[in-house]
Amino acid sequence: MKHLLPPEIESLWTLFTAPVVWAAHFVVCYAAVAIYCEKAAVWDVDFGNVRTALGIFTLLALAMIVLSAYLAWRQWGFGAGDPPHDGATDQDRKRFQGFATLLLSGLSFVAVVYVAIPLIFIAGCQQ
């Protein structure tokens, strides 16, 4: 399992992984439904299929976020040290990055779930 995971990346950008996944998920859900609701009559696709597809996509997005959270947890040293991680060392800087990324993964996970909830309860465009 371990060699399947990407190596640790020294970059500021890893911080944004989970929110980017959230953004991608949001855009896909919005665009898919917006296009479907305009083109449903032309294309003859059932809304159930759209829901299933977006449901699978949601699971994929959540999996990505969990992966990002795991990598962040690793960068945080699996919780070996407690915050505030304010020391002038490489290790504290890394742990800070790991911890902040982990928190953001948590928020992104919840936000993806929030956005997916309408797919459970609303069974059509209802325009």
Add this chain to the structure above:
Amino acid sequence: MTTALGEFSPDERAAQEERLRKAWETPKGWRYWTSVNNSQIGLWYGVTAFGFMLFAGVLALLVRLQLAVPNNDLLTADFFNQAFTLHGTVMMFLFAVPIFEAIAIFLLPSMLGARELPFPRLSAFGFWSFLLGGVFVCGSIFFNSAPSTGWFMYPPLATSKEYSGIGADIWLLGLSFIEVASIAAAVEIIVGIMKCRAPGMRINMMPMFAWYLLIVAGMILFAFPPLIAGDILFEMERMFGWPFFDAERGGDPLLWQHLFWIFGHPEVYIIFLPAIALMAMIVPTFSQRPIVGYSWIVLAAVGTGFLSFGLWVHHMFTTGLPQISLAFFSAASEAVVIPTGVQIFVFIATMLAGRVIFSVPMLFGAGGLVVFVIGGLTGVMVALVPFDWQAHDTYFVVAHLHYVLIGGMLFPIIAGIYYYFPFFSGKKLSDAWGKAAFWLMFVGFNIAFFPMHFSGLRGMPRRVFTYPGDVGWDWFNLISTIGAFIFATGVLTVVVDIFRPKTKLNDLNPWRSGTLEWTNNPDESWGMRSVPIISSRYPLWDQPGLQRDIEAGRYYLPDAQSGRRETLVTSVLDAEPIQCLRVGGTSYVTIVAALALGGVFIALTFHWWITTIVCAVITLMAILYWLWTGTAEIPPTPEMDVGLGKSLPIYVSGPASVGWWAMFITMVGDGTAFASLMFGYFFYWTIHDDFTAGLNGPGVFWPSVAIALFIVSWGLMLAARHLNRGDKIAGARLALIFSLAASLGGSVAGLLGPYVYDMQPTTHVYPAIVWIIVIWAVVHAVVGCIMQLYCLARSFAGIMTARYDQDIVNVTLYWHFLTITAVVSFGVVGLFPLVR
């Protein structure tokens, strides 16, 4: 840190200080206005924005006077429309966003331990653009021609020349100009925070303010371009009748609402986050302890930054979109409450864990949070679709947005003014006046805006200029007007306090703050006397002797032997020194460039085509002169001693250089505007059964030729950079010339598509959107060609060489973006009609 610090005798120090003073000298007399130093630009920017705020406040008082009693005839309906439109526009575009750019430009270098932000002339250019654009927009009301269709300019009302007059053009062009200034500031702030921190200030030690501003500047980069794209479409419709928002000819007013709110909602957070950032500096100082939950604040800032882009449709709940779409946005609107709440709990936790001094800044801060939380709670209400259907466009929404903005932004700003006043003037504002101002503002605000919830729930729509006396709104409105005047008295108290004569403090750090900016002496224009090594989030609390060592010049860059303005560039994550950057000094060229660009926008408003062209040429010349004389200068020696036994390069190119980052960031913003235009193309495709309406497309042939030529041009550009690097100068010049020819050929081929097939942009939206996308790509190609000619000229002048190749490296970076733009543009307009 074990680095041995420098030791200088009093004589050496005096000589160093003399040289530093000379390098950073502020020009005297009328030349003062040519200064580009962050302290002056930040101050002018801030004072101008504050002035615009007072002006918009007076407009609000006029609005409230008109609404005080039923059937009032104090203002005419048309003037009322102008007043509330300008009030909203000015508060949002000329106060709320610019004041933070001002504060950032003013504070960031000192907070980060830099002498200056990396592009001081860009800041100056931004300021002059802002001033000119702002005066133009505000001044229009004195000629009875201010915009009058509400601050979000909905078509078809605002596209109709009959109903909206020239005001809409003033809004569109004046604000587009200011948006340019905002994007310039965003570039400056991002590069400054990432690359110009004091050595040792790793990212886990950045001041909270810097974290917030980094996120906010990133948001500006993705939020403002959609509005610029929308402005272009809007102005093309108003000027030339291209029917982007005209339903009769295939357009759709809803596209404007999408583009406006993709900008407009993040903008609320672009305003709110820096205010919270000020609080994150103030709360630890007065709680006398480090902030609790630093990482949680980062979570909140980044999380809010992202989620705020998923909320825009909550301004459009009543437009008839599918309810499932509305539900996505409702869900995201509820989710953003989480990070917003986290920041407030962090402040409460910090206050609980420390010993709080209830000073005036804390009073404004805490009062602001109370007001903001009330606004947040009504926000949760209006984020729910069924409730919003009832409250939409009523005074309930007016109350909500003022609670959020005044609590979340204005109160923290005043807190910031009281807190940072000693930092920029060496004097302190009065506690007694401050407390009086706070209570007048706090009480006045609630008296003014709380009743609006009720008048809204009783059905009073926003933006009506008067109302009948028998519908139960009269008392609420009268109370609101009284409250508004109490509130205004509070604001006036603050203004008087600022201008009252005060005695000089004999103390650089009167609040006993822990962050680096408080080491600066406001009487000296060099910022940091020497650039310190940082090992704590609150260096003034944790690094004993820091102040003394900085002032004794014991750290980096204690001298200015070159006579130039120098600052350190450090690495992104760990802030290791990598370059000694020479930044631009005092110059007229920024003013000329800004005034000329302003001339372009103003002349366009009145359709003075020749003036437009003249001003555009002057702008281009000014910018070329600016670049030629002020950037990528070959230094006399490759390296420089920066003190503490360290030598650093003066000239770097590629991703290590600040210029490369500025290009990259600008092009990301540009790419966002392009994506917004593409969104428009596909938007029209979704809403029509046949979006071409049976009209001719640009064909496949010419767009394909264009794509091929642009790819060839890109390959040649890469070759030019490679050859130049290998010191094969002649080959590099040839490759540049061929690349230029290929992109010009590609542009012609791109234009031939719609031209040959006789696409008439005024007949229907399909030809119009195709033309606008093609023109967008071609304009970028032409700008690219100017850059290539510039590189050629630099090469022939011997100031672009194999070793000193910043220009060609940055232009190649531009070419990556240009190629993507061209391939996507011509690919979509050429091929998509076939596969749809």
